[in-house]
Amino acid sequence: MNxxxxxxxxxxxxxxxxxxxxxxxxxxxxxxxxRYSRGAEFSGTCYYARARIHVNLxxxxxxxxxxxxxxxxxxxxxxxxxxxxxxxEVADAYQLVLFVFAHEFYHWLVKKARxxxxxxxxxxDRFATRLLVDGCGTxxxxxxxxxxx
Numbered sequence: 768m769n770x771x772x773x774x775x776x777x778x779x780x781x782x783x784x785x786x787x788x789x790x791x792x793x794x795x796x797x798x799x800x801x802r803y804s805r806g807a808e809f810s811g812t813c814y815y816a817r818a819r820i821h822v823n824l825x826x827x828x829x830x831x832x833x834x835x836x837x838x839x840x841x842x843x844x845x846x847x848x849x850x851x852x853x854x855x856e857v858a859d860a861y862q863l864v865l866f867v868f869a870h871e872f873y874h875w876l877v878k879k880a881r882x883x884x885x886x887x888x889x890x891x892d893r894f895a896t897r898l899l900v901d902g903c904g905t906x907x908x909x910x911x912x913x914x915x916x
Contacts, residue, residue: 768794772801774824776860784865788898789872793879801864808832811867813874815884820871822864832857834866836892838907839915850889853915854908855896862903869895 770785772778781801796818804810804823812821839851857863873894877884899905907915 768797768799770799770801774801774803774860774864776801776824776864780861781864784861785868787902788865788869792872792876794872794875797875799868801868809863809867811871813871813878815875815878818875820868820875822867822871824860824864824867828860828863830857830859830863832863834863836896837889838893838896839909852910854910855899856906856908857899858903858905862899862905865903866895866899869898 768785768789770778770782772781785799797820798818799820799822801822801824804825806825807823808825808828810823812823814820834855834857835852836855837850837852838855839853841848841850843849855866857866870891873891874884874887877887877890896905896907900907909915
């Protein structure tokens with residue numbers, strides 16, 4: 768995996784975080800670019816045909832950053848289903864970059880496994896959140912602010 772960083776963050780630290788995150792997973796030939804976004808607080812893109820991931824980080828983000836995700840289990844009634852909005856408190860820019868990278872990397876893994884790549888956003892968020900919780904001790908909270916196991 769080739770990593771190119773054009774932000775103020777330390778490239779060696781980003782590379783270490785990414786390599787530990789993908790350890791044991793196929794990532795040969797994958798190019799990853801970490802750069803500043805043009806206005807969004809953060810974003811990411813996975814280009815399957817080019818084997819490329821872009822991680823975009825906002826310049827004006829303040830940390831700790833409250834990242835809202837739909838990682839909760841779906842709940843339904845007879846007419847509809849929904850997910851509670853959970854929040855992940857990201858301590859610094861490195862954790863936010865790791866989250867976005869892991870989210871996009873899961874998209875990459877799904878494509879490599881020749882699975883349907885549609886409607887995988889919650890799974891990608893869960894994969895990325897698990898990395899932050901297990902590796903960084905990040906806390907996940909429900910919509911009422913209570914910690915979630």
